[in-house]
Amino acid sequence: MDINSLFEQSIIVQILYNNRNIIDGIILSELSTLEKYRIVRYNNIINKLNKFSNIILH
Amino acid sequence: MKKLINILDKRFYLVCFTVLSGIALFNAVNFIGLWSDGIYWLCEFFDPKVHLDHGRLFTHIILHFPTFIFKILDINNLNLLVILHGFWSYASTVLCLIIIYLTLPKDKKDWVVFPLLSYLICMIFTSYYIFHDSHLTAGLFWIILLIYLFSDLTKISFEKLLCLLIASFISIRAYQTMLFFSPLLLFVGITKWIKVKNNINLRTNILLIISFIFLIASFIYSYYYTVNPTQYNMNEYTNSFHALKSTYFIFFIVAGILTIISKNIYIVFISMFLFIAVNIKFILNNNLILIYANNMRILNLIIPLIFAVLIICLKYSTLNTEFRKYKALIFLLLITFTINSFLFSTKINMYFRDMSTYLRENIGISNVSNLLPFYRKKQASC
Numbered sequence: 001m002d003i004n005s006l007f008e009q010s011i012i013v014q015i016l017y018n019n020r021n022i023i024d025g026i027i028l029s030e031l032s033t034l035e036k037y038r039i040v041r042y043n044n045i046i047n048k049l050n051k052f053s054n055i056i057l058h
Numbered sequence: 059m060k061k062l063i064n065i066l067d068k069r070f071y072l073v074c075f076t077v078l079s080g081i082a083l084f085n086a087v088n089f090i091g092l093w094s095d096g097i098y099w100l101c102e103f104f105d106p107k108v109h110l111d112h113g114r115l116f117t118h119i120i121l122h123f124p125t126f127i128f129k130i131l132d133i134n135n136l137n138l139l140v141i142l143h144g145f146w147s148y149a150s151t152v153l154c155l156i157i158i159y160l161t162l163p164k165d166k167k168d169w170v171v172f173p174l175l176s177y178l179i180c181m182i183f184t185s186y187y188i189f190h191d192s193h194l195t196a197g198l199f200w201i202i203l204l205i206y207l208f209s210d211l212t213k214i215s216f217e218k219l220l221c222l223l224i225a226s227f228i229s230i231r232a233y234q235t236m237l238f239f240s241p242l243l244l245f246v247g248i249t250k251w252i253k254v255k256n257n258i259n260l261r262t263n264i265l266l267i268i269s270f271i272f273l274i275a276s277f278i279y280s281y282y283y284t285v286n287p288t289q290y291n292m293n294e295y296t297n298s299f300h301a302l303k304s305t306y307f308i309f310f311i312v313a314g315i316l317t318i319i320s321k322n323i324y325i326v327f328i329s330m331f332l333f334i335a336v337n338i339k340f341i342l343n344n345n346l347i348l349i350y351a352n353n354m355r356i357l358n359l360i361i362p363l364i365f366a367v368l369i370i371c372l373k374y375s376t377l378n379t380e381f382r383k384y385k386a387l388i389f390l391l392l393i394t395f396t397i398n399s400f401l402f403s404t405k406i407n408m409y410f411r412d413m414s415t416y417l418r419e420n421i422g423i424s425n426v427s428n429l430l431p432f433y434r435k436k437q438a439s440c
Contacts, residue, residue, distance in 0.1 A: 008101045028423050
């Protein structure tokens, strides 16, 4: 499993298991290794599921 | 006990399909759809467009079915999406097996043992790679092969022809394994068609020819996408042959073959015992699944091809096919697959639970290199 999928897995797992509206933690090596469309996808996940995130990805 | 065995024997295939559907459901509720490749395909739900792999376009459309439905109905229930996504990735191939059983003539139902055996061997070793396009392609291959082999083409029903056409159409862009499957299917289909074509009505003749055209297209597309892969390098396919050298796998295959071919009752018992022992070892040491799941995906090509050649040889030979032996092996494999699935998906669920706890306790962006020891430890415990 590559870092991009691990990043997405860490977001979905938090939403499913923590039953909270806030994403507090993600697993990421460094931002430059993350594919750009995955960051767009990350924002889509937050918006579509009406969640808040304390993680800011630039 | 005897009554139970009788019921099991009479309802053998119903039991098989029910258990396989049950496994799909159990895996699904344990969020197996988040494992390995599953998370990638699931997260596509959140993209404005679903990115489909061109080489495997049609199987990907089928496997994205829950995503499409949720998108159309504008449902954003993540729990339900993950469960349906996990369930469908397993159930789609089980559906193929049910179609195979239904399309076989009444007196030839037992030939479904070969697709079942092939399916179970592939699933036991590779199912936790998760995204099931290669399993689904093998399922399509079996549907087409058994219709060509066992249906009386002069009396074939429209429903069966429709199944044949749909399966051969999907196979055009299913998986690279069709490069090897389609020539065999064409050989079997055309050979049988040539023998009886003068006794077949025009509509059936046209529909059969269309199915051959689809299979030729399947060969051309599979060749193109094997030579120009969209995701993988060619050496990833060839490398997976090395995984087959595993001692466990060799024992598993040898014991299975010995059980089938032995005539001597003692050798049958010994090989069956060995087969059970190897399966128990796999259950007890089921973190082997993690090693095999990705490396052994080549099995989805090899196993169906071997069983297809065997089925053709047996059909045209005078040898008596002892279906009871095959059923006994299927029964054992079904137990192994059930226990392994239950153990493995429960462990995966625990792994996700631990992961969520870790993330809750480690707020912010965690560097993966610092987490590697944690994940290795967790994965080893799976």
